[in-house]
Amino acid sequence: MADVIDSYQKVFSLIGEGSKSVLYGEFHLEQWRTAGITVSSWTEWIIFLLELKPTLGTMATQDSVYSDYTIVAPEMPAMFDGMKLAAVATVLYVIVRCLNLKSPTAAPxxxxxxxxxxxxxxxxxxxxxxxxxxxxxxxxxxxxxxxxxxxxxxxxxxxxxxxxxxxxxxxxxxxxxxxxxxxxxxxxxxxxxxxxxxxxxxxxxxxxxxxxxxxxxxxxxxxxxxxxxxxxxxxxxxxxxxxxxxxxxxxxxxxxxxxxxxxxxxxxxxxxxxxxxxxxxxxxxxxxxxxxxxxxxxxxxxxxALRAQETFLQWDQCRRFYNFLMADNMKKIILSHRGSLFGSATKMEDSDLSRLYTATSLMQIDETIMRKFHGHNSLKEYYEKExxxxxxxxxxxxxxxxxxxxxxxxxxxxxxxxxxxxxxxxxxxxxxxxxxxxxxxxxxxxxxxxxxxxxxxxxxxxxxxxxxxxxxxxxxxxxxxxxxxxxxxxxx
Missing domain, CATH: 3.40.50.1820 (Alpha/Beta hydrolase fold, catalytic domain)
Structure with missing residues (x-):
């Protein structure tokens, strides 16, 4: 503790006898080092400043000259500008990657x-x-x-x-x-x-x-x-x-x-x-x-279609999500013609309609509804022949x-x-x-x-x-x- 107090005493000597407050970020890293304080990184510097207030209380009990000093925390230290810059850079990187901006243009x-x-x-x-x-x-x-x-x-x-x-x-x-x-x-x-x-x-x-x-x-x-x-x-x-x-x-x-x-x-x-x-x-x-x-x-x-159905269940390139969207659109089209497709004189059954409501992929709709329009016995047969x-x-x-x-x-x-x-x-x-x-x-x-x-x-x-x-x-x-x-x- 004596070494720590000695370091902070050097800080106050740099600030000046007339100053009654110490600002976080008042000095740059180099100035702290001038005071003989060894800080090897910005992280250690932040810790040093955060510990200043409780240490000042200890110093005041030992020497009344420090009892009038206070700690004032103004706006974020200058080093946080670098953090903001890093955050902006990260966002830009994500945008560049998502928009594929680095990809070259080319002839087909x-x-x-x-x-x-x-x-x-x-x-x-x-x-x-x-x-x-x-x-x-x-x-x-x-x-x-x-x-x-x-x-x-x-x-x-x-x-x-x-x-x-x-x-x-x-x-x-x-x-x-x-x-x-x-x-x-x-x-x-x-x-x-x-x-x-x-x-x-x-x-x-x-x-x-x-x-x-x-x-x-x-x-x-x-x-x-x-x-x-x-x-x-x-x-x-x-x-x-x-x-x-x-x-x-x-x-x-x-x-x-x-x-x-x-x-x-x-x-x-x-x-x-x-x-x-x-x-x-x-x-x-x-x-x-x-x-x-x-x-x-x-x-x-x-x-x-047979080879494509396997890829539509993969999340690569969000293909499974597109599959869901297209299936939802197909459901809307089918349900808009519910009377013609699921009437009493049709081959469709109520169970088909129930499975249609819960379908989340084109394959489920094809198995339940589409393949039956032409009498295909299986989904594989439907995809092969179509x-x-x-x-x-x-x-x-x-x-x-x-x-x-x-x-x-x-x-x-x-x-x-x-x-x-x-x-x-x-x-x-x-x-x-x-x-x-x-x-x-x-x-x-x-x-x-x-x-x-x-x-x-x-x-x-x-x-x-x-x-x-x-x-x-x-x-x-x-x-x-x-x-x-x-x-x-x-x-x-």
Whole structure:
């Protein structure tokens, strides 16, 4: 104790005889050391100051000269500014990591075979080989890209005016699609129609669909957009069935209508997310489905539901949370058609409805409800038969498959499917972007994204290139021409 008191006496001698108070933080560390006080760290310095008040009481009992001294604790010592700075730095570090700000921008990773057609397409659609630059502050986060798409869809989305068509199906269901006419002639002078299949539970009124349709109309394309069975809130089901992961019946009905109504039109097939699975499966199911089809574009699909279901139960990239959100949305769609799906004349039972209420994942809903629409005996059978992975190798028309590496819904292991396909088949190009999330692909300078996304530009750019390629071919080589052989084939 004598050594401690001696140290504090030196402190008071530095303050001065006229001073009757000692302030915490009055002197810097170096000044304490000048007084002969050994303090090796800021922590020891804080302890030294905190012990000053009780020690002063002991000193006053020994020498009355110290009885008039008091301890005054003003604002935090200067050293706490460093702590504040450290806290700010920590927050900034977390922001940088969460927003992935250190990730570089890059051109898509393209997998393809070196053929005249592929070289022409990549040259005529340069956006595929140029750097994709997302908005600076948040665009490198796949979660924020996905969230913005999910909640807002697009920025300043247009309102294209279309005509709704109703198509009766053999099982009593009624398929609907919206038809949008082009705003001008196509650059090739040809009649070209985009046949579009939206994502899970989506329809023509979704913002991202409206934005894409508006852009396509301006480029001279007619657009036909399928409304998934049961997705439109104001359209009642006419049979105890709704859309599933890979049912192509409604899409096939829409394509058949377009081919019959516009006998000279060429088709560009486009699918988003779940819609990408449906269109690729449709084209691969029967070779006649590829007639008059110039090309197909699939964006952000998962290719195999069986392999994807395992990843959807993992917390990696918050995938389990997204699974819960999508399951909740599916429950709302199903329950909105409760009367049609769970009526007395349906195959659904009250126990199915009870299990639906407690479901927290898409797999539980698929097991309880979805697989039964087509009589599948098990969830595995349902996923196997509804996934395009077993059909896509039969697609012979030019096929562009687009995915994003930071898509929180599509696990990286699923991307070996399109990459392997592009390595084996000459008609396939696989484009993998570094950023974009799930159906996001926003572009912009810093904060506010542009109305048109990279995805919209790529699809239309690829379609334009394909139309130009088709225009310069002789009639016997036109896409979908299965009946008119070329002269050399006749001679053979």
């Amino acid at each position: 990773d393209i997998t393809y075979q070196d053929t005249p057609l592929n070289r022409f397409l990549l040259k005529s659609c340069p956006i595929l080989t140029k750097e994709y630059i997302p908005p600076l502050l948040w665009g490198k986060s796949g979660h924020l890209q996905t969230a913005l798409y999910g909640k807002m869809g697009r920025v300043s989305s247009p309102h294209p005016i279309g005509l709704r068509k109703y198509l009766p199906m053999q099982d009593g269901a009624t398929a609907t699609f919206d038809l949008f006419e082009p705003m001008g002639d196509h650059r090739t002078g040809d009649d070209v129609t985009m046949v579009i299949c939206p994502g899970i539970g989506n329809h023509s009124e979704k913002h991202y669909i409206r934005t894409f349709v508006g852009h396509s109309q301006k480029e001279g394309y007619r657009c036909a957009v399928l409304n998934h069975l049961g997705a439109l809130p104001n359209i009642e089901l006419t049979s105890p069935r709704m859309f599933t992961y890979g049912c192509t019946w409604e899409f096939a009905s829409m394509v058949g209508y377009i081919k019959k109504t516009f006998p000279h039109t060429h088709l560009i097939v486009v699918g988003f997310s779940l819609g990408g699975n449906i269109v690729c499966k449709f084209l691969g199911e029967n070779r006649t489905n590829q007639e008059r089809v110039l090309c197909c574009v699939s964006v952000c699909q998962g290719y195999s 996934s395009c992975v077993h059909y896509i190798h039969n697609v012979d028309v030019p096929l562009l498959l687009v995915n994003s590496a930071d898509d929180p819904l599509v696990h990286g292991s699923l991307l070996t499917i399109p990459r392997t396909l592009a390595e084996k088949k000459q008609n396939v190009i696989f484009a993998l972007t570094l950023h974009g999330g799930h159906l996001g692909f926003f572009e912009g300078a810093v904060l506010v994204p542009q109305p048109l996304t990279w995805m919209d530009k790529v699809i239309v750019g690829y379609a334009n290139a394909m139309c130009q390629w088709e225009k310069q071919k002789p009639p016997c080589q036109k896409s979908g021409n299965l009946s008119t052989p070329c002269p050399e084939e006749k001679a053979a």
